[in-house]
Amino acid sequence: MKALDIKDLEKRYPNGVEALRGVSVEIREGEFFGLLGPNGAGKSTLIHCTTGLAQPTGGSIEVFGNDAIDHYAEARQAVGLAPQELNIDWFLTVEETLDYHAGYFGMPRRERRERSRELLETFSLTEKKDERTRTLSGGMKRRLILARAMMHRPRLLILDEPTAGVDVELRLELWHYVQKINQEGTTILLTTHYLEEAEQLCDRIAFIAEGQIVAEGTSGELAERFDVPNLEDAYLALVGRKELSRSHIEMAPEVEA
Amino acid sequence: MTTAQIRLATLWRREVNRFMKIKKQTLGAPLLETFLYITIFGAALGSRIKHLHGIDYVLFVIPGLIMMAWAINAFTNNSSSILQQKFQGAIQDQLSSPASPAELLLAFSLGGFMRGLIVAMLTFLVSVVLVGLPVEHVLVLVPSLFLVGFFFSQLGVLIGVRAEQFDDVAFAQTFVLQPLIFLGGVFYSAALLPQPWETLTRFDPIFYMINLVRYGFVGFTEVSIPLSLLALTAATAALFLVNLRLFTKGYRLRA
Numbered sequence: 001m002k003a004l005d006i007k008d009l010e011k012r013y014p015n016g017v018e019a020l021r022g023v024s025v026e027i028r029e030g031e032f033f034g035l036l037g038p039n040g041a042g043k044s045t046l047i048h049c050t051t052g053l054a055q056p057t058g059g060s061i062e063v064f065g066n067d068a069i070d071h072y073a074e075a076r077q078a079v080g081l082a083p084q085e086l087n088i089d090w091f092l093t094v095e096e097t098l099d100y101h102a103g104y105f106g107m108p109r110r111e112r113r114e115r116s117r118e119l120l121e122t123f124s125l126t127e128k129k130d131e132r133t134r135t136l137s138g139g140m141k142r143r144l145i146l147a148r149a150m151m152h153r154p155r156l157l158i159l160d161e162p163t164a165g166v167d168v169e170l171r172l173e174l175w176h177y178v179q180k181i182n183q184e185g186t187t188i189l190l191t192t193h194y195l196e197e198a199e200q201l202c203d204r205i206a207f208i209a210e211g212q213i214v215a216e217g218t219s220g221e222l223a224e225r226f227d228v229p230n231l232e233d234a235y236l237a238l239v240g241r242k243e244l245s246r247s248h249i250e251m252a253p254e255v256e257a
Numbered sequence: 258m259t260t261a262q263i264r265l266a267t268l269w270r271r272e273v274n275r276f277m278k279i280k281k282q283t284l285g286a287p288l289l290e291t292f293l294y295i296t297i298f299g300a301a302l303g304s305r306i307k308h309l310h311g312i313d314y315v316l317f318v319i320p321g322l323i324m325m326a327w328a329i330n331a332f333t334n335n336s337s338s339i340l341q342q343k344f345q346g347a348i349q350d351q352l353s354s355p356a357s358p359a360e361l362l363l364a365f366s367l368g369g370f371m372r373g374l375i376v377a378m379l380t381f382l383v384s385v386v387l388v389g390l391p392v393e394h395v396l397v398l399v400p401s402l403f404l405v406g407f408f409f410s411q412l413g414v415l416i417g418v419r420a421e422q423f424d425d426v427a428f429a430q431t432f433v434l435q436p437l438i439f440l441g442g443v444f445y446s447a448a449l450l451p452q453p454w455e456t457l458t459r460f461d462p463i464f465y466m467i468n469l470v471r472y473g474f475v476g477f478t479e480v481s482i483p484l485s486l487l488a489l490t491a492a493t494a495a496l497f498l499v500n501l502r503l504f505t506k507g508y509r510l511r512a
Contacts, residue, residue, distance in 0.1 A: 013512065052352060052353050053352055053353055053511055054511060055511055055512070073355035074355075077355045079353070083349065087345060087349050088345070089345065089347035089350070090341075090345060091274065091278055092271075100271050101350055103263055103264065103267025104268065104350065104355075104356060105355060106259075106260025106261065106355070107263065108263065
């Protein structure tokens with residue numbers, strides 16, 4: 001079954017900017033899918049269209065067979081979104097943030113309590129559970145956003161640059177966690193600027209540029225497609241910056257003792 | 258509870274939780290303001306004016322103050338809450354949930370409605386104890402107050418959705434809402450005004466709301482009660498439908 005089936009998706013903003021120009025992507029159930037592209041390529045717009053935060057101007061989106069417009073409730077019920085922006089409610093505590101999110105998705109109280117306890121523990125937030133969110137550090141806010149996205153046990157988890165600006169410890173924790181839930185059956189769509197992250201985690205990767213999918217495949221297939229040795233060089237070829245390839249960096253001469 | 262009921266209850270709980278966490282500002286300040294009005298207009302001016310249309314001046318004023326408290330608190334709460342959430346981006350958590358446009362609108366509306374209700378109830382109870390405020394026509398008073406509360410909740414939602422900066426909300430409240438309320442006859446009777454002010458007052462929709470509430474409490478009115486109730490019901494329903502359309506289209510909520 002397809003977890004996400006996007007066909008000819010278009011998004012033109014009222015100011016005339018065409019953020020998406022006929023994007024088609026299929027993500028299979030249980031897959032770990034990466035979406036890579038430079039800033040402004042359309043990654044977040046695609047995610048916003050999928051989650052109802054933006055309204056497509058053309059094409060279609062289906063989440064587990066449910067149209068994201070006509071059957072938005074069923075489609076959104078299946079999706080968990082950890083957005084790029086730290087969009088946390090300042091008035092709530094950490095625990096309330098998780099509890100309210102699950103409530104928005106119709107989860108009963110007892111289940112909410114158990115689930116939030118579990119995720120607070122997983123993301124090392126238990127000690128902070130009664131603190132107001134605005135007092136949290138950037139890293140803690142990022143943890144909370146990730147925990148919030150997972151609260152209602154989504155079948156499709158969308159992680160929009162989840163490791164931007166986080167420390168190594170959280171990045172590795174997150175990697176372990178998402179790999180674990182992916183193995184348990186959760187489909188994951190990841191956008192990231194860290195190519196090693198995509199290479200390490202994703203089964204398949206798509207490159208998006210100027211609102212269009214320009215290449216798609218495994219990391220090896222993409223390298224082959226651009227006739228380069230690795231994913232990073234494929235990406236640099238895509239954005240027209242081959243000269244930045246690490247293979248062009250001359251090794252510093254060894255210092256003689 | 259069904260999932261839809263859990264969702265609506267949670268959305269509503271979030272709105273109440275927001276204003277309860279800053280109750281010095283959201284409940285304390287408006288209560289103080291209302292009591293200051295009662296003190297100044299009731300005790301100070303009331304001792305000189307004594308009666309208006311045969312009613313103690315303080316009793317003539319308090320119904321309008323109760324209506325004003327409910328209206329301003331409902332409006333302020335909803336406009337601020339929506340704008341703050343848009344500003345923080347936190348509203349995305351609700352917008353990306355399975356909640357329907359009607360559920361979202363209802364929850365945002367009921368937040369301000371509750372805040373207005375609490376301030377109005379406390380003002381009413383204190384007024385009963387201090388000055389013996391009567392309730393002459395409960396069957397007019399209750400629906401009138403509820404309609405006023407819901408109307409201004411809807412107005413607050415509308416302004417909050419349309420607003421792009423805090424200045425937009427402040428403008429609507431300071432330059433539109435408050436003048437209309439003050440000029441709608443909270444502190445005086447339109448019959449006492451010279452022309453053209455008496456006639457102009459009758460073009461202020463809030464004049465009719467104040468009269469409905471005043472009739473409910475003290476039995477005095479300068480307008481037709483059935484017609485005013487009908488007009489207020491129609492205006493509230495129309496505003497709700499406008500807001501529902503905005504939420505359905507995602508106007509200034511979804512990109």
